[in-house]
Amino acid sequence: MKYGLIIRRPTTISTSRTSRWSLCLLVLVGGLSSAVASAQSDSDTPHIAEVFFVGDTDFSDEVLQSRIRTAVNREFLGLRGAHWWLWLYRIGETGRLGSRLDRALMNLGEPPAIIDEAVLATDLEQLRVFFEREGYPQTDISYQIEIDGNHAYITFNIVQGPATLISRVSYTGLDSLDLPQRQQLAQTSLFPPLPNQPLLDYKPVPQRFRESQLLEERSRLLTLLRNMGFAAVTRDSIRAIVTPVTMDSFNVELRIHTGRRFRYGTIQFEVEGPEPDVPVRMDTLSANRDTSRFVISKIQGDRRIKSALLLKALDIRPDAWYNQSEILTTKRHLEATGVFTFTDIVSQAPIDQVLPHQITVRTRPRHEFLFSTFIRQSNDALGGVENELGGGLGLTYKNANMFGGGEVLSLSTTGSVAADIDTTFLSSTLAEFSATVSLPYLIAPFHHLDLDLFQTRTRFTFSYLTARREDLSLIIRGRVATRIRFELRHSPNITSFVDLMDLSLSQPDTLRGFESRFLNQVLGTEGRTQIIDPVQRAQILEDYTQPQINNAIRYTFRSEQVNLLRRDEGYSYEASAELGGMLPYFLDRYVFTPGTLEQSLRLFSFAGSNSEAYYRQYVRFTSSFRRYYRLSSRTVLATKFFGGWVHPIGKATVVPFTHRFYSGGASSVRGWGLRQLGPGAASFSQLSNNERETNLLGGDIKLEASLELRQTVVQDRLGADWILATFTDAGNVWFGPRNPGFSETAPGQPTGRLVFQNLLQETGMGWGVGVRVSWAYLVARLDMAVQVHDPKRPDAGLFPSGLNDWVGYFRLGHAF
Structure with missing residues (x-):
């Protein structure tokens, strides 16, 4: 010792x-x-x-x-x-x-x-x-x-001694492979050769010898050979012989026994369903007349499923060379239908060089009911109620394999009530109904794209919502929305979403007491005008009291490799482009008032109503970048950047209320309450800037960035990991160049528009600390944040409200 x-x-x-x-x-x-x-x-x-x-x-x-x-x-x-x-x-x-x-x-x-x-x-x-x-x-x-x-x-x-290098690499036992297959094997080797070397016996690019790399190379060879038809190859079929050459160099020989190369034989589906009284159905789905090899289905216990669904999910064909990746693709396609609770693909005993396969699947019950309860917590965007806490009930019905082709129908209805946390008075009620039909394929004329993609899906969604705000005497008599979405999964990590149609119609209305509860509180009363600008006052009234119609065509690209619950390592990138308001524009120009653009549609004229539904044309672009770095086994650095730009087109000067950007809140800049930051350094009211005010109109440009350091301090206590976090958020929203903004701004006063030389000065910054409790199925977080820099109070310096004006949030899931 x-x-x-x-x-x-x-x-x-x-x-x-x-x-x-x-x-x-x-x-x-x-x-x-x-x-x-x-x-x-x-x-x-x-x-x-x-x-x-x-x-x-x-x-x-x-x-x-x-x-x-x-x-x-x-x-x-x-x-x-x-x-x-x-x-x-x-x-x-x-x-x-x-x-x-x-x-x-x-x-x-x-x-x-x-x-x-x-x-x-x-x-x-x-x-x-x-x-x-x-x-x-x-x-x-x-x-x-x-x-x-x-x-x-x-x-x-x-x-530490000197590193041992690999002097030479050779692959032997590959006589069964033709020249293109050998070239493919060599091109993807983890030990790349130096230039002008023999094909499978060469001097590699200098690198350190590592046993883990040999194991990775064996896994690569196994996958490659199985995809070439050598179904019998196993880990024991590949041996690495390491021979010392000098004290600090080795020769590596990979001896491979490939075995025989196989083709697919007859493929038989065994389908087990939950209906025992249904007779067995046998069907021949396809056949190779030259070799008498078939695709056969045996269906028992399910009267609804069609054999065409099985054949569509099948990526392997009789008499083709065996390919392990096709087996895995078939299994993935079957599971993606949402119809089966169990899938298994097993190779049968070979006959000469032919390998039959049996695919066993078990269908789920067609009808399913789900009753749920939930808690709803939110901050109001209108300024009347700062904090709400409520709950609700939900009922969902699912019909799996509705038409026999993997179609899933989902009907759900929810209802909730919420109360003001401070007064315990009932503040809002909400009821919603939605219907979704999900298809495990693309509909015509886009169905040919299925062959080139990792996975596809089509969703038709319809929803109807009605809500009531007792505290502000506002009501949404009906908000109808319908969407047709194509989901195109290019790879396990890359997905595209195409919203071919996203149409919504909203009809807000007012109740008794609207003037005293909304107009007087939000817009102000005589002698106490909160919203100064007349243009903004008129826009607020239109946003919250007039019917609105909107449609959009949208493309979203997403690349992510991250555990969406824990978010402790990996990345998530997303970008979208959207064109909105075009369908109402064509109806306005060519149907309702040909040759005249009114920027509104009289949709309810058949009922004797003169009310108009307003629409606005626009283009919208967003990008989001999130990256998670594991600094140690207990420490994670999470980063986020979001950028968005929306611009009205045609005769419009503003974009629809629901498609503008807002800043501040539990997943935004946490030193401010929901939608309390922006636009820029401008203020809506004549009140003191020390008072928090809600940005009722949002903005056309948004920039946000966040850093969050998460440190696990306790592991596996009460079944959860306990995480402390400290974070910094920065960002804001601004009016775009076409937005009328504030028409009555005094010289030298902020206008709410983005001026690049003022970008840093008009960026709000918050800092805070938080606690996360991470279970295997749920993450709960509590954040406390304070303002570090307030654009509306540039002369107040850092921490303009000191350390006594904290904003608290309790939410489920990480902030980003």
Whole structure:
């Protein structure tokens, strides 16, 4: 055993950059550590205080730590020496708080990490094996222990040896492959050759030998050979022979036994349904007359399913060469129909070089009812109610395989009520009905695209909504929407959405008391005018009280590789382009008032009503970039950028209310409430800028960016991971060049339009902290945010409201 002096670098904390909350936390942790010092166990066994890795290696301390079992007790927030759970254990270990409380503290805490020489010896061996597999077989590793009171400091001294290089690579046993197949195998090798080398026996581009890379190459060869028809090849069919050439170089020979090459034989579907009294149906779906090989279906227990659905999902054909990727594609197509609860594809006993297959599927019950309850929390956009909390009930009916071709019908109805959190008065009610028909293919004339895509789907959606705002005397008598959407999945990570038609019609109305509850509160009264500009006053009345009609054609491109619940690693990119208002424009120009554009349609004239439904033509573009970096096993850095631009076209000067941009809220700039930021540095009212006001009209341009650092501090407590987060959000919305904006703006006052030299000054910035509780199926978060820079108060400096004006949010799911 070696003992030596270990030099430890202290952790420094810059108090000039630490908020008062962080200082309070440090004081709390420090005070607790002092209190626990007097309550520690009388045991003289030292516990592990630090583990160090000394030496110049190609691997981080975190990677090396993950290879060994010797570790310190967990540290709170990653603060060195803040062994919160160890302290809890030792308080319970004293036995001074009663047996029940002592046991509870010990169960919640963590026993001290003590030195175990057997574990240390195993750790040395694990590290040696790790370096050898990574191409450093001559690495020398030892450890030292320093005892300081009841603390032990363990140092692993690592002298990394020279890297072992691959001198030559050869592939043997590939006589069954023709020249194009050998070229394909060589072109995708993980050991690329130098220029002008023989095809399968060459000097590779210099690289370090790694066992993990050999395993990856074996997996690549398995997949490639199985896709070429060699169905019998297994992992044992590929052996890597590594021969030392010098002290720091190896030759690698990959010996491959391909076995025979197979073709598909007869393919038989076995369909099992939930209806036992339905007679068995047999059908021959297709046949190869030259070889007498068939696609056969046997359907029992299901009277609705059609054989054509099975044949459409089939990506393999009798007498073609076996291809494992086609097997997986067939399975994916069957599962994507939504009709089957179970799918299995099994190769049968080969006949010569022919491989029959049996595909077994189990259909789900056709009729399904789902009853649900939910909680609804929101902030009102009209300024009357700042916080709402409510709940609702929902009933959904699903009909799987409605017409026998994989069509799924879904009918749902929901109803909810909400109350003002502050007054507990009922503030709003809402009822909605929706119907969706989902098809696992594209409809004509686009159905030919199915052959070139990873997966396709067509959705027809119809919805009807009615809502009532008691607090503002507003009512939506009806909002009807219908959509036809094509979903085109190009690969597992890339999807396109084409909304061929997105049509909506909304008919708002007013109730008794509208003037006192809405006009007087939002627009102001005589002597107390809140909304100054007459153009904006007229626009607000149109947005909230006049019928609106809109349609859009939209294309959305999405590329994502991320766990949508945890969002702890990966990316999500999305961009969309939209053209709106064209259908009402053609109806206006050629049907209702030929030759005249009124920018409104008299849709209810047949009922004797003179009310008009307004429409606006526009183009809209958005882009969203989200990236998640795993800095360590417990630390994630999440980043977000959003940009949007919408512009009216034709005679319109503004875009529809529902297609403008807004800033502020739980998933936006969190220092502001919902829609309370913007436009620019302008204000709607004559009130003091210290008062929060809602941006009723939104904006035509939006820029937002966010950074969020998430640190897991407790794992698997109450079945969840507990995560602390700190975040910074920045952004705003602005009027576009065609928006009338404020017609009565004093000289030198902000206009709400985007001026690039004022971009930074007019960007709102917020900062905050939060807690996330992450279960396997749900993430709940609580955020507290404060304004760092307010565009409407540029002279107030940083933190214009101090640290006393926090905005709180409780939501489900991460902010982004």
